[in-house]
Amino acid sequence: MIRYFSALSVVVAAFATAILSISCNRPKAFLREEGMIWNTVYHITYESEKDLSDSIISTLDMVGKSLNVFDKASLLSRVNESDSIEVDDLFRRVYEASLCINEASDGMFDPTLSPLITAWGFGPGHKLSADTTAIDSILLFTGIRKTHLNGNMIVKDDRRTQFNFSAIAKGFGCDMVAEMMRRNGVENYLVEIGGELTVSGHGPSGDEWKISIDRPIQTDTTEIHDSNAIIQITDCGVATSGNYRNYKKTDKGIIGHTISPLTGRPVSTDVISATVVAPSCMEADGAATACMAAGSEIAKRMLDTLKYEGMLILSDSSTWMTDGFRLMVIEEASVPGNKVRN
DSSP, rough: EEEESSSSSBBBBGGGGGEEOOOOTTTOOEEEEEEEEEEEEEEEEESSOOOOOHHHHHHHHHHHHOTTTTTTTSSSHHHHTTTTTOOOOHHHHHHHHHHHHHHHHHHOOOBHHHHHHBBTTTSSSSBBBHHHHHHHHHGGGOOGGEEEEEEEEEEESSSBBOOHHHHHHHHHHHHHHHHHHTTTTTOOEEEEEEEEEESOOOOTTTEEEEEEEEOOOSSSSOOOOOOOEEEEEESSSEEEEESSEEEEETTEEEESBBBOTTSSOOOOSEEEEEEEEEHHHHHHHHHHHHHHOOOOOHHHHHHHHHHHHHEEEEESSEEEOOOHHHEEEEEEOOTTEEEEEO
Protein backbone atom coordinates (compact mmCIF):
# COMPACT_ATOMS: atom_id res chain seq x y z
CA MET A 1 0.00 0.00 0.00
CA ILE A 2 1.26 3.47 -0.89
CA ARG A 3 0.26 6.78 0.64
CA TYR A 4 1.33 10.16 -0.62
CA PHE A 5 2.36 13.29 1.25
CA SER A 6 2.43 17.00 0.68
CA ALA A 7 5.94 18.38 0.85
CA LEU A 8 4.51 21.01 3.22
CA SER A 9 3.22 18.91 6.07
CA VAL A 10 0.54 16.23 6.06
CA VAL A 11 -1.14 13.66 3.83
CA VAL A 12 -2.34 15.04 0.52
CA ALA A 13 -5.68 13.36 1.20
CA ALA A 14 -6.33 16.09 3.75
CA PHE A 15 -6.20 18.77 1.07
CA ALA A 16 -9.35 20.72 0.36
CA THR A 17 -10.99 20.36 -3.02
CA ALA A 18 -8.85 23.15 -4.43
CA ILE A 19 -5.42 24.07 -3.09
CA LEU A 20 -3.99 27.36 -4.24
CA SER A 21 -0.33 27.39 -5.19
CA ILE A 22 1.84 29.38 -2.80
CA SER A 23 3.78 31.08 -5.56
CA CYS A 24 2.50 34.43 -6.83
CA ASN A 25 3.90 33.52 -10.22
CA ARG A 26 1.55 30.55 -10.59
CA PRO A 27 -2.10 31.63 -10.77
CA LYS A 28 -3.24 28.04 -11.33
CA ALA A 29 -4.85 26.06 -8.53
CA PHE A 30 -4.16 22.53 -7.38
CA LEU A 31 -7.46 20.72 -7.73
CA ARG A 32 -8.42 17.42 -6.16
CA GLU A 33 -10.78 14.68 -7.31
CA GLU A 34 -11.68 11.46 -5.56
CA GLY A 35 -14.22 8.69 -5.97
CA MET A 36 -14.80 4.97 -6.41
CA ILE A 37 -13.82 2.93 -9.45
CA TRP A 38 -13.40 -0.84 -9.92
CA ASN A 39 -14.29 -1.52 -6.27
CA THR A 40 -11.52 0.75 -5.01
CA VAL A 41 -10.88 4.43 -4.29
CA TYR A 42 -9.05 6.91 -6.49
CA HIS A 43 -7.44 10.25 -5.54
CA ILE A 44 -6.16 12.71 -8.11
CA THR A 45 -4.37 16.01 -7.44
CA TYR A 46 -3.44 18.26 -10.37
CA GLU A 47 -2.53 21.87 -11.16
CA SER A 48 -4.83 23.33 -13.77
CA GLU A 49 -6.85 26.39 -14.69
CA LYS A 50 -9.83 24.20 -15.55
CA ASP A 51 -11.77 21.44 -13.85
CA LEU A 52 -11.03 18.10 -15.55
CA SER A 53 -13.37 15.96 -13.44
CA ASP A 54 -15.57 14.98 -16.39
CA SER A 55 -12.51 13.96 -18.42
CA ILE A 56 -11.18 11.92 -15.48
CA ILE A 57 -14.44 9.99 -15.17
CA SER A 58 -14.75 9.40 -18.91
CA THR A 59 -11.13 8.17 -19.09
CA LEU A 60 -11.64 5.71 -16.24
CA ASP A 61 -14.91 4.54 -17.78
CA MET A 62 -13.12 3.93 -21.08
CA VAL A 63 -10.48 1.79 -19.36
CA GLY A 64 -13.16 -0.14 -17.47
CA LYS A 65 -15.17 -0.87 -20.62
CA SER A 66 -12.07 -2.46 -22.06
CA LEU A 67 -10.40 -4.19 -19.11
CA ASN A 68 -12.79 -4.60 -16.15
CA VAL A 69 -13.10 -8.33 -15.43
CA PHE A 70 -16.10 -7.70 -13.16
CA ASP A 71 -18.09 -6.01 -15.97
CA LYS A 72 -19.84 -8.68 -18.03
CA ALA A 73 -20.19 -6.20 -20.92
CA SER A 74 -16.47 -5.25 -21.04
CA LEU A 75 -14.21 -6.19 -23.92
CA LEU A 76 -12.20 -8.39 -21.57
CA SER A 77 -15.33 -10.35 -20.62
CA ARG A 78 -16.09 -10.86 -24.31
CA VAL A 79 -12.52 -12.02 -24.88
CA ASN A 80 -12.91 -14.53 -22.06
CA GLU A 81 -15.99 -16.00 -23.75
CA SER A 82 -14.37 -16.29 -27.19
CA ASP A 83 -11.54 -18.18 -28.84
CA SER A 84 -10.66 -15.27 -31.16
CA ILE A 85 -11.86 -11.67 -31.07
CA GLU A 86 -10.73 -8.21 -32.16
CA VAL A 87 -9.35 -6.08 -29.33
CA ASP A 88 -8.80 -2.35 -28.87
CA ASP A 89 -5.58 -0.42 -28.30
CA LEU A 90 -6.04 -0.43 -24.52
CA PHE A 91 -6.23 -4.22 -24.38
CA ARG A 92 -3.26 -4.53 -26.72
CA ARG A 93 -1.06 -2.24 -24.62
CA VAL A 94 -1.79 -4.09 -21.40
CA TYR A 95 -1.41 -7.47 -23.12
CA GLU A 96 1.98 -6.57 -24.60
CA ALA A 97 3.25 -5.19 -21.27
CA SER A 98 2.10 -8.40 -19.59
CA LEU A 99 4.05 -10.48 -22.11
CA CYS A 100 7.20 -8.47 -21.35
CA ILE A 101 6.89 -8.87 -17.58
CA ASN A 102 5.96 -12.54 -17.99
CA GLU A 103 9.20 -13.20 -19.85
CA ALA A 104 11.39 -11.18 -17.47
CA SER A 105 9.88 -12.91 -14.40
CA ASP A 106 10.39 -16.46 -15.72
CA GLY A 107 6.64 -16.76 -16.23
CA MET A 108 5.70 -15.77 -12.68
CA PHE A 109 3.53 -12.85 -13.83
CA ASP A 110 0.59 -14.15 -15.84
CA PRO A 111 -2.79 -12.47 -16.46
CA THR A 112 -4.52 -15.69 -17.59
CA LEU A 113 -5.02 -17.01 -14.07
CA SER A 114 -8.62 -15.83 -13.85
CA PRO A 115 -10.12 -19.32 -13.26
CA LEU A 116 -7.53 -20.01 -10.57
CA ILE A 117 -8.11 -16.63 -8.90
CA THR A 118 -11.83 -17.41 -8.81
CA ALA A 119 -11.20 -20.94 -7.55
CA TRP A 120 -9.27 -19.54 -4.60
CA GLY A 121 -12.00 -17.02 -3.80
CA PHE A 122 -10.49 -13.75 -5.08
CA GLY A 123 -12.03 -13.26 -8.54
CA PRO A 124 -15.51 -12.96 -10.08
CA GLY A 125 -17.73 -15.53 -8.37
CA HIS A 126 -15.47 -15.86 -5.31
CA LYS A 127 -15.62 -19.66 -5.19
CA LEU A 128 -13.12 -20.94 -2.68
CA SER A 129 -11.98 -24.43 -3.66
CA ALA A 130 -8.63 -26.12 -3.16
CA ASP A 131 -9.49 -29.42 -4.83
CA THR A 132 -6.19 -30.69 -6.25
CA THR A 133 -7.71 -32.37 -9.29
CA ALA A 134 -9.67 -29.23 -10.21
CA ILE A 135 -6.65 -26.94 -9.83
CA ASP A 136 -4.43 -29.23 -11.91
CA SER A 137 -7.03 -29.39 -14.69
CA ILE A 138 -7.30 -25.59 -14.78
CA LEU A 139 -3.52 -25.34 -15.29
CA LEU A 140 -3.97 -27.10 -18.64
CA PHE A 141 -5.49 -23.98 -20.18
CA THR A 142 -3.78 -21.15 -18.25
CA GLY A 143 -0.68 -19.35 -19.50
CA ILE A 144 -0.35 -16.18 -21.56
CA ARG A 145 2.01 -18.01 -23.92
CA LYS A 146 -0.99 -20.10 -24.98
CA THR A 147 -2.41 -16.92 -26.54
CA HIS A 148 -1.13 -14.51 -29.17
CA LEU A 149 -2.02 -11.41 -31.15
CA ASN A 150 -2.72 -11.74 -34.87
CA GLY A 151 -3.06 -8.18 -36.05
CA ASN A 152 -5.85 -6.78 -33.88
CA MET A 153 -7.16 -10.24 -33.01
CA ILE A 154 -6.39 -11.97 -29.73
CA VAL A 155 -6.22 -15.71 -30.39
CA LYS A 156 -6.35 -18.43 -27.72
CA ASP A 157 -5.10 -21.98 -28.17
CA ASP A 158 -7.87 -23.08 -25.81
CA ARG A 159 -11.21 -21.28 -25.66
CA ARG A 160 -11.29 -21.81 -21.86
CA THR A 161 -8.29 -19.50 -21.31
CA GLN A 162 -9.43 -16.35 -19.52
CA PHE A 163 -7.72 -13.06 -18.73
CA ASN A 164 -7.76 -11.11 -15.48
CA PHE A 165 -5.69 -7.91 -15.70
CA SER A 166 -6.43 -6.86 -12.11
CA ALA A 167 -2.71 -6.98 -11.28
CA ILE A 168 -1.89 -4.38 -13.92
CA ALA A 169 -5.12 -2.58 -14.87
CA LYS A 170 -5.17 -0.12 -11.96
CA GLY A 171 -1.68 1.02 -12.92
CA PHE A 172 -2.76 1.34 -16.53
CA GLY A 173 -5.75 3.39 -15.42
CA CYS A 174 -3.38 5.79 -13.65
CA ASP A 175 -1.33 6.10 -16.84
CA MET A 176 -4.38 6.78 -18.99
CA VAL A 177 -5.56 9.58 -16.71
CA ALA A 178 -2.00 10.95 -16.79
CA GLU A 179 -2.03 10.91 -20.60
CA MET A 180 -5.31 12.82 -20.54
CA MET A 181 -3.75 15.36 -18.17
CA ARG A 182 -0.83 15.95 -20.52
CA ARG A 183 -3.16 16.37 -23.50
CA ASN A 184 -4.83 19.15 -21.51
CA GLY A 185 -1.54 20.87 -20.76
CA VAL A 186 -1.28 19.68 -17.14
CA GLU A 187 2.33 19.12 -16.07
CA ASN A 188 2.02 18.72 -12.29
CA TYR A 189 -0.21 15.91 -11.08
CA LEU A 190 -0.55 12.81 -8.94
CA VAL A 191 -2.98 10.06 -10.02
CA GLU A 192 -3.64 7.28 -7.51
CA ILE A 193 -5.98 4.30 -7.90
CA GLY A 194 -6.13 1.76 -5.10
CA GLY A 195 -2.63 2.60 -3.90
CA GLU A 196 -0.91 2.52 -7.31
CA LEU A 197 0.08 5.90 -8.69
CA THR A 198 1.59 8.00 -11.45
CA VAL A 199 3.29 11.32 -10.70
CA SER A 200 4.59 14.19 -12.79
CA GLY A 201 6.24 17.53 -12.08
CA HIS A 202 5.81 18.75 -8.53
CA GLY A 203 3.27 19.05 -5.75
CA PRO A 204 1.71 22.20 -4.26
CA SER A 205 4.91 23.08 -2.34
CA GLY A 206 6.99 23.14 -5.51
CA ASP A 207 8.95 20.01 -4.53
CA GLU A 208 8.77 16.58 -6.14
CA TRP A 209 6.06 14.29 -4.78
CA LYS A 210 6.68 12.54 -1.46
CA ILE A 211 5.31 8.99 -1.27
CA SER A 212 4.91 6.96 1.91
CA ILE A 213 5.22 3.18 1.57
CA ASP A 214 3.42 1.15 4.22
CA ARG A 215 5.19 -1.42 6.35
CA PRO A 216 3.48 -4.83 5.99
CA ILE A 217 1.05 -5.43 8.84
CA GLN A 218 -1.39 -8.31 8.45
CA THR A 219 -4.77 -7.17 9.71
CA ASP A 220 -8.48 -7.59 9.13
CA THR A 221 -8.79 -3.83 8.66
CA THR A 222 -7.28 -1.52 6.06
CA GLU A 223 -7.02 1.35 8.51
CA ILE A 224 -3.53 0.61 9.88
CA HIS A 225 -0.87 2.65 8.07
CA ASP A 226 2.64 2.32 9.48
CA SER A 227 5.21 3.89 7.16
CA ASN A 228 8.24 1.84 6.21
CA ALA A 229 9.87 4.55 4.10
CA ILE A 230 9.16 7.84 2.33
CA ILE A 231 10.52 8.38 -1.15
CA GLN A 232 10.62 11.54 -3.27
CA ILE A 233 9.96 11.00 -6.97
CA THR A 234 8.53 12.51 -10.13
CA ASP A 235 7.75 11.56 -13.73
CA CYS A 236 7.24 7.84 -13.06
CA GLY A 237 4.85 5.20 -11.81
CA VAL A 238 5.05 3.38 -8.48
CA ALA A 239 3.18 0.36 -7.13
CA THR A 240 3.31 -1.89 -4.08
CA SER A 241 2.10 -5.48 -3.87
CA GLY A 242 1.68 -7.65 -0.78
CA ASN A 243 -0.52 -10.38 0.64
CA TYR A 244 -0.85 -8.75 4.05
CA ARG A 245 -4.04 -6.83 3.15
CA ASN A 246 -5.72 -9.14 0.63
CA TYR A 247 -6.06 -12.64 2.03
CA LYS A 248 -8.62 -15.16 3.19
CA LYS A 249 -8.77 -17.14 6.41
CA THR A 250 -9.63 -20.83 6.02
CA ASP A 251 -9.70 -23.83 8.34
CA LYS A 252 -6.27 -24.69 6.93
CA GLY A 253 -4.76 -21.27 7.54
CA ILE A 254 -4.37 -17.94 5.73
CA ILE A 255 -4.45 -17.89 1.92
CA GLY A 256 -2.79 -14.96 0.15
CA HIS A 257 -4.16 -13.52 -3.12
CA THR A 258 -0.97 -14.05 -5.17
CA ILE A 259 -1.33 -17.25 -7.20
CA SER A 260 1.62 -19.12 -8.70
CA PRO A 261 1.26 -19.67 -12.48
CA LEU A 262 3.37 -22.83 -12.08
CA THR A 263 1.48 -24.60 -9.28
CA GLY A 264 -1.91 -22.90 -9.50
CA ARG A 265 -1.87 -22.41 -5.75
CA PRO A 266 -1.40 -19.40 -3.46
CA VAL A 267 2.31 -18.72 -3.43
CA SER A 268 4.50 -18.40 -0.39
CA THR A 269 7.88 -16.78 -1.07
CA ASP A 270 10.41 -14.82 0.95
CA VAL A 271 8.93 -11.53 -0.34
CA ILE A 272 6.34 -10.04 2.03
CA SER A 273 5.97 -6.77 0.16
CA ALA A 274 7.36 -5.39 -3.10
CA THR A 275 7.46 -1.77 -4.25
CA VAL A 276 8.49 -0.99 -7.84
CA VAL A 277 9.22 2.34 -9.53
CA ALA A 278 9.05 2.23 -13.34
CA PRO A 279 8.50 4.60 -16.29
CA SER A 280 4.77 3.82 -16.17
CA CYS A 281 2.44 2.73 -13.39
CA MET A 282 1.26 -0.17 -15.57
CA GLU A 283 4.80 -1.55 -15.60
CA ALA A 284 5.30 -0.93 -11.88
CA ASP A 285 1.97 -2.59 -11.04
CA GLY A 286 2.69 -5.76 -12.98
CA ALA A 287 6.30 -6.00 -11.84
CA ALA A 288 5.37 -5.61 -8.15
CA THR A 289 2.96 -8.55 -8.45
CA ALA A 290 5.65 -10.56 -10.23
CA CYS A 291 8.08 -9.93 -7.36
CA MET A 292 5.59 -11.38 -4.89
CA ALA A 293 4.99 -14.50 -6.97
CA ALA A 294 8.60 -15.09 -7.99
CA GLY A 295 10.53 -14.58 -4.76
CA SER A 296 13.53 -12.37 -4.17
CA GLU A 297 16.14 -13.97 -6.42
CA ILE A 298 14.02 -13.90 -9.58
CA ALA A 299 12.61 -10.50 -8.55
CA LYS A 300 16.08 -8.98 -8.33
CA ARG A 301 17.03 -10.32 -11.76
CA MET A 302 13.76 -9.08 -13.25
CA LEU A 303 14.23 -5.56 -11.89
CA ASP A 304 17.74 -5.49 -13.30
CA THR A 305 16.61 -6.80 -16.70
CA LEU A 306 13.76 -4.30 -17.00
CA LYS A 307 15.80 -1.43 -15.49
CA TYR A 308 13.18 -0.74 -12.82
CA GLU A 309 13.91 0.41 -9.28
CA GLY A 310 12.49 -1.47 -6.33
CA MET A 311 12.33 -2.33 -2.67
CA LEU A 312 11.61 -5.80 -1.28
CA ILE A 313 10.62 -6.44 2.32
CA LEU A 314 11.64 -10.00 3.10
CA SER A 315 10.47 -12.65 5.52
CA ASP A 316 13.75 -12.55 7.49
CA SER A 317 12.92 -8.95 8.53
CA SER A 318 15.40 -7.45 6.06
CA THR A 319 14.78 -4.83 3.40
CA TRP A 320 16.50 -4.99 0.00
CA MET A 321 16.68 -2.00 -2.34
CA THR A 322 18.13 -1.32 -5.76
CA ASP A 323 20.78 1.39 -5.79
CA GLY A 324 18.43 3.74 -7.62
CA PHE A 325 15.60 3.20 -5.16
CA ARG A 326 17.85 3.96 -2.20
CA LEU A 327 18.61 7.37 -3.76
CA MET A 328 14.86 8.11 -3.72
CA VAL A 329 14.49 7.44 0.01
CA ILE A 330 14.32 10.61 2.12
CA GLU A 331 13.06 9.02 5.33
CA GLU A 332 13.20 5.45 6.56
CA ALA A 333 11.38 4.03 9.57
CA SER A 334 13.43 2.52 12.35
CA VAL A 335 11.89 -0.93 12.81
CA PRO A 336 13.34 -3.21 15.51
CA GLY A 337 15.20 -6.11 13.93
CA ASN A 338 15.02 -4.64 10.44
CA LYS A 339 18.16 -4.92 8.31
CA VAL A 340 18.70 -3.00 5.08
CA ARG A 341 20.57 -4.67 2.24
CA ASN A 342 21.52 -3.53 -1.24
